[in-house]
Amino acid sequence: MATPFRMTEQAYLVLLALTAEPLHGYAVIQVVRELSGGRTVLAAATLYGALDRLGAAGLVEPAGESVVDGRLRRYYRITSDGRAAAEAETERLRALAARAQEALRRRPVAQEARRRPAAGGFAAPAGGVA
Template sequence: MKHKLLPLSETMHYILLALREPLHGYAVMQKIEKMSNGTVILAAGTLYGAIENLNKHGWIEPVENSGRKKTYRITTEGSAVLKMEQERLLHILSLYEGREANEEV
């Protein structure tokens, strides 16, 4: 059965991509704002809930000795999820470009 977080929502996608380097909550939001050219600005409750959820599923983990603010980074499992999503999106992109569709016709 498909995991309940898949396909990744835009929020989850950006958070996993941002956490390829260790960051604390607020820094994740700032990085995502830059990565998305200002189109995705996460709110506090959404970010807290998403971090909780990703951590619970073992896709991100807290970095040890990170001081007052908890810092997270992606896990191997999380990276595998990103890889899977990348393949899914690449396939969709290829459909956009009409390569595979043309072969069928």
């Protein structure tokens, strides 16, 4: 692999947006916004940068053009490699979130340290490291 693809969250969202059907760039921005619950609104430069990288990695490919209401639309389609990558990344995130939930459940409330480290000196860590 000439360009080792970095699966950033934005690129991942673009990939996800294309799983249902081919979309043109502007539509990808909107679908990503929905997919992310309104939290991620891709800047145009981010979108086209991500599409370039995804295309170079073979995860996305052009899917034709059309003109609607006098405006050009350039469509993109996810490839089978792209789908596999999206599935793998989804599983990674799911597993990470599950592990995180478990770790957070183990200590529901942060216990406050009662012994402050002596000013300027060394002290045993307040958390009680074994």
